[in-house]
Amino acid sequence: MRNETTKWSSIPDLVRWAAERYADTEAVVDGRTRISYAELGARVERAAAACIAANVGVGDRVAVWAPNSLDWMVAALGAVSAGGVLVPLNTRFKGAEAADVLRRSGARLLFVTGTFLGTSYVASLRRAAGEGRGGSVPLPGLPDLEQVVVLSEDAPPDFSTWKDFLAGGEGAGETEVRARSAELDTTCLSDIIFTSGTTGRPKGAMITHGQTLRAYETWADLAGLRASDRYLIVNPFFHTFGYKAGVIACLMRGATMIPQPVFNVDTALANIAAERVSVLPGPPTLHQSLLDHPARDAHDLSALRLVVTGAAVVPLRLVERLRGELGVGTVLTAYGLSEASGIVTMCRRDDPAPVIASTSGRAIPGTEVKVTDANGAPVGVGEPGEVLVRGFNVMRGYYEDEPATAAVMTSDGWLRTGDVGVLDEAGNLRITDRLKDMFIVGGFNAYPAEIEQLLGLHPDVADVAVIGVPDARLGEVGRAYVVRRAGALTTSADLIAWARREMANYKVPRLVEFVGELPRNASGKVVKGELRAGR
Template sequence: MISPQQVPQQVPQQRSGQLPNTLAELPDWAAAVHTDPALEALVGSGAGGEVRWGFPRLRDEIAAAARAAVAHGVRHGDRVAIWAPNSRRWITAALGAVAVGAVLVPVNTRYKPAEAADIVRRSGARLLFTEHDFLGTDYAAALHGSGEDLGALRSTLTLHGPDWDAYLAAGAAVPDAERIARAAAVRPDDLCDILYTSGTTGRSKGVMTTHGQTLRVYSDWARLVGLRTGDRYLLVNPFFHTFGYKAGVLACLLAGATMLPEAVYDAGRVLERIAAERVTCLMGPPTVFHGLIHHPRRAAHDLSALRLAGTGAATVPATLVEEIRVELGAPDVFTAYGLTESCGVVSVCPTDADAETVAHTVGLPLPGTEIRIASPLGEVLGPGEPGEIQVRGHHVMRGYLDDPAATAEAVLDGGWLRTGDIGTLDGRGYLTVTDRLKDMYVVGGFNAYPAEIEHVLLRHEAVRDAAVVGAPDARLGEVGVAFVVTERALDEGELTAWARERLANFKVPRRFVVVPELPRNAGGKLLKGELRRAAAGEDA
């Protein structure tokens, strides 16, 4: 078992000023702490053109949205859902509602109306913010025209158009003293959000976390990864995910970094914006960085301001870390590991680690947390022994909404969260995530871990992305099937020979399928269920 390590000396310390107690206090706190008038808090475009707000202006915009929430009848503890892409109004609407005690329920923008309705209904949301036109879809009309049960939902407001203007106008009549009183009534142990798990392997579950947990985790996270006052952070990760909302919006407010929201990831536009806005920070799954590195016009853009890059997955090739440092020019690269049930973060690998350490580990546990590796029988395993990663600390969720049985299964006696991930701890206490328990398959009695095999395949000079799943086999029970994205034409024989030189025979995939891209959700998570069905010859 590994306890939290000391914060490295080179990590910048927390800026002066006590942290806010709640997210309700965060916008006012940020404006009071980040006082340099040259600092930009948010740069964005949309209705009314481009805006460049300092921290005082952002505070005022959030306060206006908070008064509007009061005028709209939002009460302490009410659930407020938001089904919309990244934008400045997502930020002001969400934080305005949270500032008066509402519990935020972000909804995945990839969801179909029936899926969104399921989240709205099960969360008990009374108010929904959405869009009337995103990528050609009228979200509000699609939802209300779906015929789905929307539960306690009483009103739906679109973030761009007359709805939003009327919402703010009603709030103008609410005295600011009332907003301040509502914010003061929020407590650190109050729920601040319910984020639903991806649901890639079953019905999604609502993860409940509090104001105090969130602020402590992302203050630590910002310090550990080296996010600095004055950094310019391009927010390509969707806000419905912890990576976009908490490690994005909230971390920027805590650190004094500029937010630059992107509604849709497009590698060409991202390159243009990095150059034009002198972006210093970019976070995302490995596919984001692959897209930038291999973009045909990358060299035409000035990326010299980029200094900090963060990514994470079970398989991050060491070559990718080096390419980010050399090809994109970002010297500080980190990996991290977490899950929604841990407030989004468990561990962080420092940016000054060598490429192999950054690629092969996800670092040390957050301050105030513990990690252990457990066998199927619950025994605590020693360094280098693979088993289930379990974590304990202030970042563990308060439970799944309305699902005590699932909560009891996930959080063991003593407060240990079962992650469902397989990993090892080395002698330094660094964590390596090797796979998901559910992804492991058995070939003729031998356990095969897809992440290990994927890592070997990704070392092939022509393989850009790879995913391995188990498929039924009459003789061996299961065999591996590899889906690969390649830079050039590759035949199965070449890949098989490559794998056989580097892997035990039972680990070598029996089939290779070349695909244009791997299926992923909007948060970058690989949809292995789709690949398993394809490997088994089932319809997706």
């Protein structure tokens, strides 16, 4: 069944279409490896054949635990082309966390990197799930997991190498692969994206092929992604921002993908210059670090034309700096979450600079957004409340977790995001915080993201996070963790005094601690649980 709003009936349909339409266009640059779209399509088909030979059926979960790379793309797209449901695992997970998601998702096949950032993922997983004992499964603690494929040339005896796994599919021909893909339609699950877990145990949001295709064709249209673009994908593939706004969107437009396994500002600057990168989505901290790098002017960044960013806090100065200092023609902000296919609102390219700088734009076509009070009643324009979204992009629910699904889905189809936001007269959304992060100072609701945005205006503040801490007199007060700009000498007393002049008294942090960096997950979000644990 083909979705009437897209050209494709499924993700494998998109992969084959891209391989034919953009056959000779450079598809992926991964280190010294450069392949065309035709070559990418052939590799994905070979991986799909291997998955079929490994008994992956329609609806079976297939996990990938690896950093951004060509092999990640081929393994993931191959699994999905064989009818599998992709379960990307966070590269920051420890072995026990990865094993928990593998167990709860019932994954039958896992693709895992060898060593990454000095850590053996294989050893970490074996410690968490038990050593193989020659039985029917490689890891006793994961009885559903039938095969583990290591994306390298070496693998332990109970696991397979990537080369050997691919060789196992040589008996499955193109006809069999295409017949399997033809069983899929827009209603079939394409992936289960587990939430980051920054506010609790990760939950798996179920998204279909049709939702993915429609959402990221919309993203590509609104962003203005082109066939001539060269896209540095720093956002991790285990997150929708990396996999879907990256790989899926590029397949739709024939853009060249340049995966970067981990964000390093020096590597990013070198890649942008050497590969003439024109598109660089990412969290605000990524772009801030590029702007502030002392060797920035030594790199030719003139090809960069499109930046898409978004987070609870987007510094107001960042948009103008990207435009003014780097000459980026299009800077857009957006907002999304895994439970809504990764995209809810987005600015339009003709929006005025103040809208792009201070909001996350308007609801994408085919969706609705509203802001409500604690009782579910809509609030007025400019009033804060919980953001709710309804439309084609809303997940089918959390995988095998009906209570958690019921807690966020209303009877009439609205998804409660848990984010606090404000709508303006034109429907532009400004996210101000997470409901769970709000604290109450002497009876007043204090929203950390709002306070962080204000503190970020101080010329000596490079990065900041605020949490609520107990206070005998006021109940709770703000504690700010601040990263100073290089060479700055501002003291906590200086910053508190400045804050008293710039914001209402109840918002002013009573405590300021200077740190070298803030704890962030691989998606760029501050892990406030670590700050609370250390308070």
